[in-house]
Amino acid sequence: MLNQKIDRRDLLVAGAGLALAGCGVGNSGSGSKKETEKVVKAKPDGDLVYFNWAEYLDPALIKKFEKRYGVKVRQSNFDSMSSMMAKLRSGNRYDVIFPDQSFAPKLIAANQLLKIDKEQLKNYDNVWKFFHDPAYDKGAEHTVPYGLYATGILWNEEKVSDMTGSWADLFKTDAKGKIYMLDDFQECLGMANLRHGFDLSTTNPDEIDKSKEMLIDQKPLLRGYSTDDIQNMINGNAWIHHGWNGDVVNLRNQVKNPEAYRFEKCKEGIPVGSDTMAIPANAQHPGTALLFIDFMLEPENASQNVAYFGYPMAVTGAEAAFAKIAKDDPAVNITVEDVQNGQQFASLTGEDKALWDRAWTEVKAA
Amino acid sequence: MSEQRFATTLLVPGGLWLLLCFAVPLALVLAASFGSTDDLGNTIYGWHPENYEQAFDPLFVPVLLRSVGYAVATVALCLLIGYPVAYYIARYGGRWKHMLIALVVLPFFVNYLVRTYAWVALLADEGLVNGAITNVGVRDTGIKFLNTDFAVIGGLVYGYLAFMILPIYAAIDRMDQALVEAGKDLYGTPWNTFRHVTWPATFQGVLAGAVLVFLPAVGDFISAQLLGGPGTYMVGNLIQQQFLGADNWPFGAALTTLLLVFLSFWMVLYLRSAARASREAAV
Numbered sequence: 001m002l003n004q005k006i007d008r009r010d011l012l013v014a015g016a017g018l019a020l021a022g023c024g025v026g027n028s029g030s031g032s033k034k035e036t037e038k039v040v041k042a043k044p045d046g047d048l049v050y051f052n053w054a055e056y057l058d059p060a061l062i063k064k065f066e067k068r069y070g071v072k073v074r075q076s077n078f079d080s081m082s083s084m085m086a087k088l089r090s091g092n093r094y095d096v097i098f099p100d101q102s103f104a105p106k107l108i109a110a111n112q113l114l115k116i117d118k119e120q121l122k123n124y125d126n127v128w129k130f131f132h133d134p135a136y137d138k139g140a141e142h143t144v145p146y147g148l149y150a151t152g153i154l155w156n157e158e159k160v161s162d163m164t165g166s167w168a169d170l171f172k173t174d175a176k177g178k179i180y181m182l183d184d185f186q187e188c189l190g191m192a193n194l195r196h197g198f199d200l201s202t203t204n205p206d207e208i209d210k211s212k213e214m215l216i217d218q219k220p221l222l223r224g225y226s227t228d229d230i231q232n233m234i235n236g237n238a239w240i241h242h243g244w245n246g247d248v249v250n251l252r253n254q255v256k257n258p259e260a261y262r263f264e265k266c267k268e269g270i271p272v273g274s275d276t277m278a279i280p281a282n283a284q285h286p287g288t289a290l291l292f293i294d295f296m297l298e299p300e301n302a303s304q305n306v307a308y309f310g311y312p313m314a315v316t317g318a319e320a321a322f323a324k325i326a327k328d329d330p331a332v333n334i335t336v337e338d339v340q341n342g343q344q345f346a347s348l349t350g351e352d353k354a355l356w357d358r359a360w361t362e363v364k365a366a
Numbered sequence: 367m368s369e370q371r372f373a374t375t376l377l378v379p380g381g382l383w384l385l386l387c388f389a390v391p392l393a394l395v396l397a398a399s400f401g402s403t404d405d406l407g408n409t410i411y412g413w414h415p416e417n418y419e420q421a422f423d424p425l426f427v428p429v430l431l432r433s434v435g436y437a438v439a440t441v442a443l444c445l446l447i448g449y450p451v452a453y454y455i456a457r458y459g460g461r462w463k464h465m466l467i468a469l470v471v472l473p474f475f476v477n478y479l480v481r482t483y484a485w486v487a488l489l490a491d492e493g494l495v496n497g498a499i500t501n502v503g504v505r506d507t508g509i510k511f512l513n514t515d516f517a518v519i520g521g522l523v524y525g526y527l528a529f530m531i532l533p534i535y536a537a538i539d540r541m542d543q544a545l546v547e548a549g550k551d552l553y554g555t556p557w558n559t560f561r562h563v564t565w566p567a568t569f570q571g572v573l574a575g576a577v578l579v580f581l582p583a584v585g586d587f588i589s590a591q592l593l594g595g596p597g598t599y600m601v602g603n604l605i606q607q608q609f610l611g612a613d614n615w616p617f618g619a620a621l622t623t624l625l626l627v628f629l630s631f632w633m634v635l636y637l638r639s640a641a642r643a644s645r646e647a648a649v
Binding site: 080082085109112185222224236237349350357360364365 | 405406407425426428429486487490491492493508510512513594595596597599604607608609610612613614
């Protein structure tokens, strides 16, 4: 042992190997088209590596799926689309992910999503016809719709009154220090764009500049930026929260006074969208992933999930479950018409993305 | 095999570890800091020094000043809390000494992020602490602890206090007890003895603690992220935003590199001062 000489060349080789591996991780960007066209059968081929927003799928359904197919679901969560992208970029491998409609096209363009063979999904016919050919994924080749959402304002009626149904409610001076904005560059700049009467996804630098100023002027009123609207409302830090329609339903399930928590869709226009289920091209268990997606499209499971997370799903047979939730509160409902007519976030790239990023950094740093 | 050769061989595991887990990642950060990004946010290596130009935007000056301000306040508070604790343990800990030091280190068994989340639950407007305050009737309404400058500094102090206590403890423990007695023999009051004997003798420990607390506190983002509000953005948050929010790793890497240079400056100052002190001690 003592006589063993460590060769300097061995060290260099080992080091270089690791360095190259490191570069490889940094470059795991665009895959090949062929990689996305693998033939996959919907049958269990291992545990499901699941990557979604937190509290965005009924845990009871995860248990049911595990039991039915004899696999484990290994869960992890992201807190923004950007952090999902960062995790994918750093080489983590997942079997099922939930990109929204503005990020799905980027992943598709970069050959990062597996083509989903609809023949393998027994329940695919349950998906609303509109989503068989959505603008974000021609022919729905790579994605299956998941939750439909709208961005608006949540508030606690025991603490604030005189809500006006306008984005101006996020600037209410009598709730100073109790207002949160979503910690999301598109949602925040998008809100300011709508309030100004600009296009939701404007890339006009003057307009973005005005929206940026509006957000900076709003800062003294804010308690913080956060996507955790549910917890912030529950622990009383927030009276008014820029947030998503379904979260108010989820939130009502967790408090003693559910009727106090309200939601409004603002009259200047709202961002509406759909999240999707997709399988990364480098998934190690795509067969299980197909089973999982199909499982979520079963009307019974979709209904159960809708009742849990409070978002409508574009699944025929789950409408009743949502109607039950929305009965007292049409504000939280989203119909297929909303999705068709509402403003949707554009998939920003290049200079446009840089413009938005810079404005957002200025808002946060101010 | 000579003894020296054997000693050199012993350096191999540590050297390898440093090479793979420090030098290589650092080189990747440097390489990324001159890169650009594609539409997916992937880094494309290249030559784009403008990432650094962007970092010198006056926009970021308040962010840097705020970070340094928080870090200085953190060092001051850690010193105020840490010195007496270290002093007590070193001088009066007796047979409990090692046990007490273990208790100081104990919270580190739980991840900093998790511990910070616990503070969120404790200090929320309708959290446990405010619940107690309103129930006991001290005040009708709770106190707004969270999302303030104080909460961020408090989080930093909580997170890094042990880094202050340990070096000071070592310095006091090492100090010759006879020096204090000599001070008293010369009719020094307790305060004068402390000022002219104990403090100078343990100052290197204080300096080490200050550096160990200051450096990570400047770059911290967890405290401001979880306990801070809209006006507590730190350099660490700015960097994290580039990596996880803006998909702009090259700019984030450039900021990281500049922060490293800034922190290294203080590190070098400290090392020189420590070297001078040990030279003087040798004389």
